Amino acid sequence: MTSQKLGRGVALVGAGMSKFGAFPGKNSRELFVDAFLEMSASVDKGLDPAAIEAVYIGNFSSELFEGQGHTAPIMTDWVGLNPVPATRVEGACASGGLALRQGILAIASGLYDMVMVGGIEKMTGLSTDGATDSLAAAADVSYEIPAGFTFPGMYAVIATAYMHEYGMTPETLLQVGYKNHEHGALNPKAQFGQRISDIMEARKASAARKGKPVPTWADEFEFLHDNTANPQIAWPLRLFDCSPVSDGAAVGLLVSEELARQFTDNPLYIIGTGQASDTALHGRPTLTSLPAARKAAQTAYDMAGVTPDDIKAVEVHDCFTIAEIVATEDLGFFKAGEGWKAVEDGLTTFGGSRPVNSSGGLKSKGHPVGASGIGQVIEIFHQLRGSAGSRQLPGSPNIGLTHNVGGTGQTCVVNIFERR
Amino acid sequence: MSDFDFTFHAYTAQLDEKRLIGSRCKQCGLISLPPRLLCQHCRSTDMEPFEFSGKGKLAAFSVIYFGPTFMKNYGYGPKNPYVSGIVELEEGPSISAQILGMDMEHPESIQIGTPLTVEFIERGENESKKVFLGFKV
Numbered sequence: 001m002t003s004q005k006l007g008r009g010v011a012l013v014g015a016g017m018s019k020f021g022a023f024p025g026k027n028s029r030e031l032f033v034d035a036f037l038e039m040s041a042s043v044d045k046g047l048d049p050a051a052i053e054a055v056y057i058g059n060f061s062s063e064l065f066e067g068q069g070h071t072a073p074i075m076t077d078w079v080g081l082n083p084v085p086a087t088r089v090e091g092a093c094a095s096g097g098l099a100l101r102q103g104i105l106a107i108a109s110g111l112y113d114m115v116m117v118g119g120i121e122k123m124t125g126l127s128t129d130g131a132t133d134s135l136a137a138a139a140d141v142s143y144e145i146p147a148g149f150t151f152p153g154m155y156a157v158i159a160t161a162y163m164h165e166y167g168m169t170p171e172t173l174l175q176v177g178y179k180n181h182e183h184g185a186l187n188p189k190a191q192f193g194q195r196i197s198d199i200m201e202a203r204k205a206s207a208a209r210k211g212k213p214v215p216t217w218a219d220e221f222e223f224l225h226d227n228t229a230n231p232q233i234a235w236p237l238r239l240f241d242c243s244p245v246s247d248g249a250a251v252g253l254l255v256s257e258e259l260a261r262q263f264t265d266n267p268l269y270i271i272g273t274g275q276a277s278d279t280a281l282h283g284r285p286t287l288t289s290l291p292a293a294r295k296a297a298q299t300a301y302d303m304a305g306v307t308p309d310d311i312k313a314v315e316v317h318d319c320f321t322i323a324e325i326v327a328t329e330d331l332g333f334f335k336a337g338e339g340w341k342a343v344e345d346g347l348t349t350f351g352g353s354r355p356v357n358s359s360g361g362l363k364s365k366g367h368p369v370g371a372s373g374i375g376q377v378i379e380i381f382h383q384l385r386g387s388a389g390s391r392q393l394p395g396s397p398n399i400g401l402t403h404n405v406g407g408t409g410q411t412c413v414v415n416i417f418e419r420r
Numbered sequence: 421m422s423d424f425d426f427t428f429h430a431y432t433a434q435l436d437e438k439r440l441i442g443s444r445c446k447q448c449g450l451i452s453l454p455p456r457l458l459c460q461h462c463r464s465t466d467m468e469p470f471e472f473s474g475k476g477k478l479a480a481f482s483v484i485y486f487g488p489t490f491m492k493n494y495g496y497g498p499k500n501p502y503v504s505g506i507v508e509l510e511e512g513p514s515i516s517a518q519i520l521g522m523d524m525e526h527p528e529s530i531q532i533g534t535p536l537t538v539e540f541i542e543r544g545e546n547e548s549k550k551v552f553l554g555f556k557v
Contacts, residue, residue, distance in 0.1 A: 133489050142428045143454050147516035147550055148484055148491050148504040156482030164480070209551055231498070235483035236526040279460075282506045282514045287480050356448040 003302035004274075006108035009257025011267040012417060014043040015381035017374070020248035020366030022193040024206065028062060029078040031417060033370075035118065036079040039251040042381075044264035045251065049079070050167035053112040055086045058095030058119035059370040062131040064134035065123050075120060083086040092138035095119060096250065096373025097404030097413035103254045104270050104415075113259055116119045118251040135369070138407045140280040140335060152242055154281055154408045155320035159236050161287035162322060166337040170236035172251035172344060174224045174415035176321035177240040177248075177363055181348050184360020186391035189378075191246050191366030196220040203229065240342040241321040243361075248368035250375045266385045268400075272306070272416035274299030281408045288337075290409030293330040297403070300414040301332075308332035310417070312397030316375035317405040318361040324348075327403050331414070350391070358383060358391050373404035373413065384419040424469040426455040435551045438540040442513065444470040444502055453513040474538030476555065479514055481505030483527045494543055507536055507555050521557035 005111055015415045018039025018258035033337040044058050057072040068074070076086035091098040096119030103117035123131050136145050139154065149157075162168060177196075184190040185198065194202070200215075200223050207214045217223040224230050253263075261266035276295035278284060284291060301307065308331060316331065318324035325339040333354050334342045348356040359365050359379035362372055382388040400417045424430050426443050431454055434441040442453035447464035453472065457466050482505070484491075485498045496502050503519040520539055522530050536555035544550050 039434050128486075129492070130491055132486070136488055138549055144516045145488060148486055148487050148496070149482075149516060150484065150486065151506050152486070153482045153484045156484075157480040157504075160532065165508035232483070232501075234485065237482070258547065280516070282516045287506065371449050 004299060005303060006104065006270070006273075007110060008108055010104045010107045010254055010259050010270045011260035011303060012252055012270065012377070012381060013255055013260055013263040013267050014039045014047060014253035015251070016040070016042050017189055017250035017371070017378045018248050019189050020246050020368060020371075020375065022124040023247045024124070026247065027121040028059075028066060028068070028247070028249065029074050031122065031247060032075045032118060032120050032251070033078055035249040036249040039253055043253060044266065045262065047263065049081060051114050052081055053114050054084055054086060054106060054118045055081060055116045055118070056099040056106070057086065057088050057091070058099035058373055059088055059139060060090060060092050060095050060121060061134055062122065062138060064118070065121065065126060065131070071120065075118065081116070091411040091413070092406035093317070093367070093369040094404045094411040094413050095370040097373065097402065097415065098275070098373070098411070100167040100252060100415060101273050101275060101413055103252075104273055107254055107256050107376070108297055113256045115254045116251060117254060117374065118249065119374040120249045121368035121370040121411055123245045123249045123368060124247050128245065132280040133157060143174030144280055144282070150234060151408075152237050152320065155322055156234040156237045157281065158287055158326060158408070159322040162326065162340075163236070164287050166340065168340040172325070172340045173236065173241050173321040174221060174238075176318070178220055178224065179343070179364040180357055180361040181316060183350065183358055183391060184364025186389070187360045187365055190360045190364050191244055193360065196223060197339050211420050232235060233263050237320055237322070243319045243363050243367035246366035246368040248366055248371045248375065250371045250378055252349055252374055252381070266419060268277065268381060268384055268419055270415060271418045272300035272304030273414070275301065275411070275413045276412050280410070288331055289326060290405065290412060292328065292409050292412040293403065293405060293414070294366045294411040296414040297331050300401075300416050304416045304418075306416065310399050311401045312395065313358065313380055313400035314356055314403070315359060315361070315379050315401075316403040317372070318357055319367060319405070320364050321363070323405065324356060328354070331401065333402055350393070353383050355393055358388065358393055371400065376404060377415070378415050384417060426457045426467055427475065428454070431455055435540065435553060437527055438551065440472040440474055440538055442470045442472060443467045444531060451512050453509065453515050456489050472511055472538070476507040476509040476536050478519065478530075478534045478536055479506040479508045481519055481522075481530060503530070515553065518552060518554040519556070520554055
């Protein structure tokens with residue numbers, strides 16, 4: 001099959017996000033306003049919001065999390081854009097990535113010249129149990145959940161299959177979480193933007209304040225092995241192997257390629273987009289790879305005419321530490337079974353040859369599920385335009401990629417961006 | 421089983437009778453679990469019920485300390501964890517199920533490939549009685 005092509009070029013000219021975290025005083029529409037205002041301010045030559053012709057919003061389940069359905073027109077209303085068409089897009093934790101893709105397709109079709117894409121989720125209004133049950137709706141509730149599975153449990157299945165096939169141990173997983181906290185400590189938008197050592201010091205100070213015995217961890221990895229500080233959730237995954245429950249919103253502005261330079265001298269062109277679907281985890285030929293991620297990546301690479309080596313900045317869907325390792329293989333950065341060795345060798349850190357998740361990833365930055373796919377785009381926007389501050393990748397990266405997964409890979413979407 | 425209509429409802433009704441029933445495509449022979457109304461391979465709707473032997477092996481697993489609310493309500497939790505896994509059945513398909521009889525104190529000792537047999541797990545009483553799919557060592 002010949003590679004897919006967009007009907008015409010599309011560019012990203014603005015991007016903004018709310019802080020990710022737990023915000024008891026704000027609902028999703030209010031977080032969306034934060035993201036919208038930052039996006040508006042990011043458009044170098046100014047934005048007249050009245051020129052926005054349509055809105056696509058990624059949102060997994062505000063029904064379950066907030067008791068609010070029909071969210072796209074509300075978000076659009078709260079930023080003063082009614083009556084433009086407002087459409088909600090749902091693909092579980094890939095909802096944001098799908099909203100971006102719908103915006104791309106809408107402009108590529110020639111129907112619109114300017115589209116706003118966003119993502120929202122407000123999850124912390126529920127207890128952890130409530131959030132776990134709500135997220136479970138993204139799995140197969142007929143045939144997976146009755147087995148006792150949770151999302152940590154299903155990704156733990158991927159981890160045990162991977163460990164069995166390739167000889168990895170849970171030690172490597174801890175290194176992924178450690179690394180993403182190192183990265184996220186440099187991201188002011190991150191929910192848990194602290195190094196593991198900062199978290200340890202805070203725990204010690206808290207114990208001392210309460211007159212409790214002060215823990216004596218020798219180093220970060222002793223902390224990460226402590227069953228009290230870092231409890232088992234679904235073996236081999238511990239708490240620090242899991243992304244958090246989060247609130248947040250993120251927004252991007254897309255325009256047709258011919259209009260791009262009216263808004264900025266540094267537009268990012270969408271050179272590749274791919275999406276694929278799959279059956280439940282138990283029905284797949286492999287448990288150590290997400291076939292839909294491989295398919296989406298291949299489609300996006302073929303459209304872009306680039307190879308994995310050309311990608312200089314990458315945000316992958318690390319909902320769990322094992323997911324980051326599998327993602328780096330599915331995207332072709334490392335051969336199957338070698339992603340964990342790359343972690344061991346430090347290749348995926350800032351100083352490594354293939355830095356992954358400079359934002360801190362979902363683990364440290366936070367995972368408001370419908371917003372996460374657009375949150376990844378915000379990081380690529382900054383990395384490719386040289387505005388990532390203290391976490392700026394060296395070498396003036398010109399091509400970036402986002403990898404966004406719904407469920408355990410029933411939906412995958414990959415988008416590739418280029419600064420020319 | 422002549423009225424088996426390949427739905428989730430029919431599947432769980434058979435679980436209640438302690439039988440694990442999927443489907444076989446009469447056109448291409450593909451065996452499916454869960455049962456399918458339409459063949460994933462040839463898209464035929466000419467299906468027949470297929471009863472599994474209940475023999476298989478462990479493909480992958482997790483020891484779950486924090487489960488969904490319904491498992492908590494059955495008494496599971498951090499002090500009473502359980503194993504969920506994917507079982508590759510002798511007849512081909514794989515399915516998600518609870519796994520019984522594993523050493524949860526030493527999860528690293530649990531071996532992928534361990535032979536398993538089906539175990540129908542009854543929970544609840546009277547009206548709320550439900551049968552869940554499990555496998556045991």
